[in-house]
Amino acid sequence: MTAILGGRLTGATTLHLEDEPDTRGRLVVVGNGMAGARFVEEVLERGGGEQFRITVFGDEPHGNYNRIMLSPVLAGESHEDDIVLNSHDWYADNGVDLRAGVRVERIDTAAKQVHAADGSVTGYDHLVLATGSYSFIPPMTGVRTDGGELLPGVYGFRTIDETRAMLAATGRCTRAVVMGGGLLGLEAARALQGHGLQVDLVHAMPWLMNAQLDAEAGAILRKSVESLGITVHLDVLATEVLGTDHVEGVVLKDGRRLDCDLLVVAAGVRPHSDLAVRSGLEVQRGIVVDDQLRTDDPDVYAIGECAQHRGELYGLVAPAWEHAKVLADVLTGTDPAAEYHGSRTATKLKVAGVDVAVMGVSTPERDDDEFLVISEPKRGVHLSVVIRDDKLVGATLLGDTRKVAFLTQAFDRGAPLPEERIRLLVDLSDGAAEVGVAEMPADSQVCNCNGVSKGDICGAVSGGCSNVGEVMDRTRAGKGCGSCKSLVKQIVEWAADGDLTEDPAASWYVPGIPMPKPELMRAIREHDLRSVSAVFSTLAPDGRDDAKSKMGLTSLLKMIWGHDFVPEKDGEFINDRVHANIQRDGTFSVVPQMKGGVTTPAQLRKIADVAERYEVPMVKVTGGQRIDLLGVRKEDLPAMWADLGMPSGYAYGKSFRTVKTCVGSDFCRFGLGDSTQLGIDLETRFQGIESPAKMKLAVVGCPRNCAEAYVKDVGVVAVGNGKWEVYVGGAAGATIRKGDLLATVDSPEAVITLAGRFMQYYRENANWLERTYDFVPRIGLETIKAVLLEDSEGIVADLDAGMQRSIDAYTDPWGQDAAEPATPGQFRPSLPLVALPKVPVR
Amino acid sequence: MSLTEERSTTAHVVGSVAEVPPGEGRTFVVGGEQVAVFRLRDGSLHATQAACPHAGGPLADGQTDVDVLVCPLHQYAYRWADGASTSGAAPIRVYPVREEDGALVVEV
Ligand SMILES: Cc1cc2nc3c(=O)[nH]c(=O)nc-3n(C[C@H](O)[C@H](O)[C@H](O)COP(=O)(O)OP(=O)(O)OC[C@H]3O[C@@H](n4cnc5c(N)ncnc54)[C@H](O)[C@@H]3O)c2cc1C
Ligand code: SF4
Ligand code: SF4
Ligand code: FES
Numbered sequence: 014m015t016a017i018l019g020g021r022l023t024g025a026t027t028l029h030l031e032d033e034p035d036t037r038g039r040l041v042v043v044g045n046g047m048a049g050a051r052f053v054e055e056v057l058e059r060g061g062g063e064q065f066r067i068t069v070f071g072d073e074p075h076g077n078y079n080r081i082m083l084s085p086v087l088a089g090e091s092h093e094d095d096i097v098l099n100s101h102d103w104y105a106d107n108g109v110d111l112r113a114g115v116r117v118e119r120i121d122t123a124a125k126q127v128h129a130a131d132g133s134v135t136g137y138d139h140l141v142l143a144t145g146s147y148s149f150i151p152p153m154t155g156v157r158t159d160g161g162e163l164l165p166g167v168y169g170f171r172t173i174d175e176t177r178a179m180l181a182a183t184g185r186c187t188r189a190v191v192m193g194g195g196l197l198g199l200e201a202a203r204a205l206q207g208h209g210l211q212v213d214l215v216h217a218m219p220w221l222m223n224a225q226l227d228a229e230a231g232a233i234l235r236k237s238v239e240s241l242g243i244t245v246h247l248d249v250l251a252t253e254v255l256g257t258d259h260v261e262g263v264v265l266k267d268g269r270r271l272d273c274d275l276l277v278v279a280a281g282v283r284p285h286s287d288l289a290v291r292s293g294l295e296v297q298r299g300i301v302v303d304d305q306l307r308t309d310d311p312d313v314y315a316i317g318e319c320a321q322h323r324g325e326l327y328g329l330v331a332p333a334w335e336h337a338k339v340l341a342d343v344l345t346g347t348d349p350a351a352e353y354h355g356s357r358t359a360t361k362l363k364v365a366g367v368d369v370a371v372m373g374v375s376t377p378e379r380d381d382d383e384f385l386v387i388s389e390p391k392r393g394v395h396l397s398v399v400i401r402d403d404k405l406v407g408a409t410l411l412g413d414t415r416k417v418a419f420l421t422q423a424f425d426r427g428a429p430l431p432e433e434r435i436r437l438l439v440d441l442s443d444g445a446a447e448v449g450v451a452e453m454p455a456d457s458q459v460c461n462c463n464g465v466s467k468g469d470i471c472g473a474v475s476g477g478c479s480n481v482g483e484v485m486d487r488t489r490a491g492k493g494c495g496s497c498k499s500l501v502k503q504i505v506e507w508a509a510d511g512d513l514t515e516d517p518a519a520s521w522y523v524p525g526i527p528m529p530k531p532e533l534m535r536a537i538r539e540h541d542l543r544s545v546s547a548v549f550s551t552l553a554p555d556g557r558d559d560a561k562s563k564m565g566l567t568s569l570l571k572m573i574w575g576h577d578f579v580p581e582k583d584g585e586f587i588n589d590r591v592h593a594n595i596q597r598d599g600t601f602s603v604v605p606q607m608k609g610g611v612t613t614p615a616q617l618r619k620i621a622d623v624a625e626r627y628e629v630p631m632v633k634v635t636g637g638q639r640i641d642l643l644g645v646r647k648e649d650l651p652a653m654w655a656d657l658g659m660p661s662g663y664a665y666g667k668s669f670r671t672v673k674t675c676v677g678s679d680f681c682r683f684g685l686g687d688s689t690q691l692g693i694d695l696e697t698r699f700q701g702i703e704s705p706a707k708m709k710l711a712v713v714g715c716p717r718n719c720a721e722a723y724v725k726d727v728g729v730v731a732v733g734n735g736k737w738e739v740y741v742g743g744a745a746g747a748t749i750r751k752g753d754l755l756a757t758v759d760s761p762e763a764v765i766t767l768a769g770r771f772m773q774y775y776r777e778n779a780n781w782l783e784r785t786y787d788f789v790p791r792i793g794l795e796t797i798k799a800v801l802l803e804d805s806e807g808i809v810a811d812l813d814a815g816m817q818r819s820i821d822a823y824t825d826p827w828g829q830d831a832a833e834p835a836t837p838g839q840f841r842p843s844l845p846l847v848a849l850p851k852v853p854v855r
Numbered sequence: 856m857s858l859t860e861e862r863s864t865t866a867h868v869v870g871s872v873a874e875v876p877p878g879e880g881r882t883f884v885v886g887g888e889q890v891a892v893f894r895l896r897d898g899s900l901h902a903t904q905a906a907c908p909h910a911g912g913p914l915a916d917g918q919t920d921v922d923v924l925v926c927p928l929h930q931y932a933y934r935w936a937d938g939a940s941t942s943g944a945a946p947i948r949v950y951p952v953r954e955e956d957g958a959l960v961v962e963v
């Protein structure tokens with residue numbers, strides 16, 4: 014294949030091999046919920062991306078989100094952005110084809126194809142069903158409209174869309190009825206009540222959470238729930254829903270009527286098995302699978318809540334994730350003999366503000382079962398354990414879950430129980446050893462969501478993690494539903510033997526050198542260190558270099574030394590090494606400078622010629638008012654720059670980038686100032702200036718803000734009478750922040766001086782990669798004003814001089830390196846021969 | 856392929872050491888495989904598979920230090936010693952590489 018390293022494929026195309034057929038197997042997943050998405054992650058972790066072309070169908074239009082966090086979202090405790098597990102980008106980044114918002118309707122198991130609602134037909138070699146469950150709506154007169162839809166005002170509680178709709182309804186509703194006194198119903202009731210609604214809870218069984226709790230514990234829970242102000246109706250069915258256009262109330266079997274304008278039905282879930290039924294797979298209560306999660310069709314599997322294994326259905330996430338692991342082992346061949354043998358489910362929850370942990374049976378079942386109960390109804394505490402043949406077979410903890418760690422342990426692994434059974438439930442302060450974190454065996458699972466054991470946590474601690482955050486990052490413990498966080502913390506504390514730290518690196522400028530920025534800058538000047546390698550050998554522990562620190566150091570050294578900086582190519586990120594932005598397929602993009610967004614016909618012609626000459630696959634106008642030439646091969650860069658004959662627009666660097674402008678007083682009928690000229694002047698002066706993170710500027714000719722100056726790192730607004738406002742710390746990216754007004758000045762020259770002063774202050778004081786929108790609030794606007802406008806620290810002259818030094822040191826990197834590469838290897842291709850993710854050609 | 860799997864290897868001369876300037880990486884095609892060869896500033900040579908297992912990033916464009924190589928696309932890091940990722944990605948293959956009279960010799 015010469016196409017990649019040497020030649021070029023004919024026609025405008027990015028660099029991937031089209032003539033090499035994709036020989037990977039086709040893996041199709043139906044259902045993009047917690048099981049399906051986790052399964053894809055597990056497959057990718059095992060290198061399955063090279064084995065399989067993966068397609069995921071999800072009939073929700075979203076990426077993958079943490080369904081168990083819907084309760085905090087409904088309660089207003091979590092924001093919906095916080096519950097995203099895998100964004101659409103994640104799928105794209107991993108080469109997974111996500112068909113979000115597309116429902117699969119039929120499987121043709123003979124032809125091995127899935128037929129979806131959008132009319133598409135997708136072939137598979139392996140098909141995984143992860144369709145989960147839906148809310149069961151019991152038959153009640155009037156609950157549905159004639160069209161079969163739920164009566165407006167009636168909701169299930171299963172998806173983010175339902176949760177959003179309920180949240181929106183809380184604003185206009187005053188009375189809610191929640192049907193179902195299980196986990197979901199209780200959480201919904203609590204959340205709605207928190208939004209100020211009056212809530213009635215209707216439960217068909219004699220006590221709350223009857224599936225998990227015994228009667229006595231259920232009664233205590235009821236008291237706790239009622240003390241929150243929720244009215245509980247037990248042992249009674251709702252038979253009718255009232256209202257024609259919108260729900261108005263429910264009628265109970267005993268004839269009572271409860272008025273409401275919001276009805277949540279949380280009366281249990283049913284597996285989504287209709288697809289499997291229609292496709293001829295064996296379905297009982299769920300889709301029947303064997304120990305390898307295989308249905309009766311050898312190429313079709315089912316995991317998660319829709320699967321029925323050895324007669325059991327699971328309504329929790331931990332078993333779904335165990336399914337995902339086993340099936341990934343089997344399909345990728347990592348462990349072709351892997352089997353799933355069922356889960357013992359232990360649940361720890363906060364139900365309506367009350368801590369609950371349950372596992373196994375809740376009451377004794379045999380004559381010789383030991384049963385120990387501590388009940389304190391006044392305190393809302395009810396604890397019990399069931400012991401059979403010296404083994405723990407069940408435990409219920411209500412209102413006090415301090416002992417849950419050891420009990421889960423004993424339940425899962427059959428760990429030996431203390432002679433004095435009472436120690437299982439309470440700490441006796443008689444000096445005898447307590448059962449707790451110390452006694453847990455190393456292999457006991459702490460985080461069920463991510464399968465992290467006590468041993469893994471201790472390993473992370475002995476491997477150098479010295480605070481809870483680091484351990485969580487390293488092991489993923491506590492990053493699922495989060496219910497194990499306190500246990501993780503206890504184990505970390507125990508393993509570190511009290512030797513916990515504040516994360517010291519938090520204050521360092523770069524991770525490889527243990528110094529905050531001011532100290533580092535002092536040391537660099539003191540030892541006269543002019544290259545990245547000199548900094549490492551003098552200041553880093555053992556003189557070791559550190560890849561992740563290099564870019565930050567290069568930037569800092571350029572700022573400190575200007576002309577006298579000694580460059581080293583390996584101290585730079587690839588973008589800075591070749592002065593272009595690396596793209597997802599390993600090609601680069603070229604953005605010529607276009608000051609203030611102003612160009613000329615000659616420039617446009619030149620850009621067009623170059624784009625054609627080098628067969629640039631995409632020409633795009635950027636958000637910064639410039640022209641982006643995308644999909645350029647590294648080895649073509651120098652020749653392209655030479656042909657363009659324009660300076661670099663610095664679209665790739667942690668540096669000053671661009672100044673957006675509106676047309677201003679020259680042409681705009683509202684214009685109060687010449688914003689275009691000021692933009693050009695700013696860009697001319699500050700071009701190529703290094704900074705801790707990228708800096709984007711804008712100037713507008715009036716407060717109508719056509720070029721979005723209020724949300725830039727530095728934004729300038731003409732306000733009339735020759736006056737200009739200068740805003741700093743604005744952002745309109747992942748974070749949105751209106752900039753703070755630093756000052757109103759009365760000439761373009763004053764704008765340029767003040768902008769430069771601010772940028773230099775930021776360059777000298779911001780942490781590496783800290784954008785101005787974090788920097789300004791961190792330092793405080795008042796402090797910044799005092800320093801820059803009143804010279805409270807007497808440094809203004811130094812700031813101006815420092816900026817001027819950098820401006821004097823500016824040279825156009827394209828002009829330089831196009832004429833003579835900095836090193837012989839600078840523009841050698843690094844593109845491997847395999848096909849990289851395709852960037853579409855337009 | 857697992858990291859510990861036994862495989863027979865052959866030594867290939869892929870070029871001269873001068874083709875990989877200190878501090879840089881470069882891709883070669885060796886014995887049917889694509890191999891990225893790096894020369895660190897301390898003179899040491901390292902060779903790995905050329906494409907990142909995460910999303911195919913060009914590893915030769917990555918950043919290096921004495922312990923690890925960092926992919927330029929999403930910054931997953933890999934140890935020279937055994938190819939294991941320190942940031943949770945799948946491991947990469949590493950190959951023995953040495954200099955013989957100015958020639959670059961990779962065992963694949
Ligand atoms: C509010 C709430 C709180 C919860 N709290 C907890 C808790 O604290 N602890 C716990 O362990 N569990 C909890 N659960 C249960 C947990 O969320 C489920 O066990 C888990 O989501 C099951 O995962 P799954 O992938 O099998 O199903 P789901 O996450 O439901 O995913 C199935 C997906 O498949 C899609 N789908 C279905 N049919 C098709 C089709 N034909 N074509 C395309 N897509 C389809 C569905 O739209 C859905 O997105 C809670 C659930 C809810 C609703
Ligand atoms: S910001 Fe004001 S001056 Fe500039 S284009 Fe918009 S309306 Fe005209
Ligand atoms: S340019 Fe920015 S917003 Fe667009 S895809 Fe890239 S990172 Fe995201
Ligand atoms: S491709 Fe290497 S880190 Fe993503």
